[in-house]
Amino acid sequence: MMLIRYSIFLLVGLCLSSLSVGMMAAEQANLDAKRLAELLSAFDSLQADFNQRVIDSSGELLQEYKGTITVKKPGKLYWESFEPLAQIVVSDNQTLWYYDADLEQVTIRPVSDELSFTPAMILGGDTEKLSTHFTIKKMLEDAGSLQFELKPITEDKVFERLILKFEKETLVQIELFDSLDQITSIQFSGMQINPVLQDALFNFVPPPGTDVLQDE
Secondary structure, three states, X not given: OHHHHHHHHHHHHHHHHHHHHHHXXXXXXXXXXXXXXXXXXXXXXXXXXXXXXXXXXXXXXXXXXXXXXXXXXXXEEEEEEOOOOOEEEEEEOOEEEEEEOOOOEEEEEEOXXXXXXXXXXXXXXXXXXXXXXXXXXXXXXEOOEEEEEEEEOOOOOOOOEXXXXXXXXXEEEXXXXXXXXXXEEEEXXXXXXXXXXXXXXXXXXXXXXXXXXXXO
């Protein structure tokens, strides 16, 4: 009888301990999500240069190109890359245009929840919805440096995980890890916070002669 009572006591104790740990983890996750939302909510617009590198699982550089990014909330984006990839991505929060200069082709599609939470769009999206699409974990906080890991909750995901790196509360790098173990690293420089931007910038007009593809 004593053995049975001890076993029940031990089982209840383990359950309570697991419950307590789970509650603490959930509370910490909420704090991490709130902190990230605060950082992303601190600006209404931004402009920056970027250097993007794609590295395979063995560490080999597959691709590298530079460009500029402009963001205006809510959901407005102008992303332009130069040589060797001359491409433009524009969103007015309703429609997304993807223009390939080499192919003289633009693909137009409506902005969906899936597109709203791609890496570039996260910067200008609804920060309050981040925790409904991702599990968010603060990985590092040291001497002004902050890093957050975002993992998509849904199975229909664009990437496996994403890391946002901040220095003195300014975003300096995004790292994206995909299912092929490739890493896409986007390094920002010359960041301007809250520049005055005209909405016309986020309404793309294809050059004459461009093939237009409508993606529903």
